[in-house]
Amino acid sequence: MVDNPAEREDLPSGVVLGGRQHVRHLHERGTDVVVKRRRDEDGEQRRSLFVEAALQAAAAACFPGGGAGPVVEPMACDGEQLRVAFHEEAPFDTFLDSPGVLDRAAHVVGNVIATVHGQDLSGAAWAWLPEAAGEHPPLEPIPVDTLAVLSAGTVELAAGIHRQGLAGLLADTLAEESERQVFLHGDLKFDNILAAVDGTAVRIIDWECAGRGMPERDLGALAASLLTETIRRSAVRDDTGGAAESLARIDAETQKAWSAIAALLSGYRDNSRAPGLRTRALVHMTAFGLLCRAHSYTQMTYEFDRLPKLLLKVATNMAVRPETFRARFQ
CATH class of the missing domain: 3.90.1200.10 (Aminoglycoside phosphotransferase (APH), C-terminal lobe)
Known part of the structure; x- marks a missing residue:
């Protein structure tokens, strides 16, 4: 596994989510990770997920009590990776x-x-x-x-x-x-x-x-x-x-x-x-x-x-x- 996946030139390996090739579920160092990439004029680039993590956390706060719910608060947002619980739905x-x-x-x-x-x-x-x-x-x-x-x-x-x-x-x-x-x-x-x-x-x-x-x-x-x-x-x-x-x-x-x-x-x-x-x-x-x-x-x-x-x-x-x-x- 590459320590800094942002340096990879190809799309990440892993399970394609929702039929969208730019959204993948990976398992890195014991943690489930969702990675997104976007295409711009220079080719495939990693998409920052910090804003998404913060907003997902805000949405999760709408449902007090913890546990599994319709919105899951991110476990962490580290670098360009959003670490979340992965659900087979x-x-x-x-x-x-x-x-x-x-x-x-x-x-x-x-x-x-x-x-x-x-x-x-x-x-x-x-x-x-x-x-x-x-x-x-x-x-x-x-x-x-x-x-x-x-x-x-x-x-x-x-x-x-x-x-x-x-x-x-x-x-x-x-x-x-x-x-x-x-x-x-x-x-x-x-x-x-x-x-x-x-x-x-x-x-x-x-x-x-x-x-x-x-x-x-x-x-x-x-x-x-x-x-x-x-x-x-x-x-x-x-x-x-x-x-x-x-x-x-x-x-x-x-x-x-x-x-x-x-x-x-x-x-x-x-x-x-x-x-x-x-x-x-x-x-x-x-x-x-x-x-x-x-x-x-x-x-x-x-x-x-x-x-x-x-x-x-x-x-x-x-x-x-x-x-x-x-x-x-x-």
Whole structure:
């Protein structure tokens, strides 16, 4: 074992977590370690985990009593390694083929997130929290001097966002961020949730984007990730049956997401510590989350193909006519 793994040129060996090659579980000197790497212009580089460790510890503090819980406080953060207890649980999206288990787990997630959101941030201990991070789609027209750093697909997506006037439609809701502050995960999506095989227990991972913001941001981000995944699964299947069959397939798949979203919100509202939610803001933040997912896709694939087009269409409908989605979020 290399004493300073940051000096290694290759990706670390170990178990790939959540299907993400840049996240590995290692066992070093008797301790379980999670190592992340990010890609920049100079190639693969280690990603600092100090902020994630601190925010994960803050999240763990929301659940007094110790022992196994939905958030595990890091054992240590040493160098570029986050030392944590390792748990063999399934990524959240594996339950999309078991809707009953998915709904059960979503209800638990809602209850957990309500506890996190329900913390009192007035004390000095919370003063250092940054505003919640996240992947921001290009809502405003793209300056010419930045075009070279964006993929062709992202430029097309940005043009569609600008053409639909989504910046103006979402502006009021996004402005609420500075007024309604809770402790947010900041990147709540199915990728960052592990669940027991029966859906009765969950763990939340990847806290490096945590900070302050409106509660609807977390809930909308998770709702958007579930909708995106079900739309993606239906959109990549064979379309030889024609448009009607394709739409029927997408509708059937997205019903799984809507059912899980209902369970998520039910679990959230069942928690007495949950902040009040504004339905319009929840619809708009889900639309914003769909644009974030479309943005990630176009940046990764360079394509503005069927999936981001569908996401842009759904997001536009939510932004333009949030009242038609009100029943989905109540």
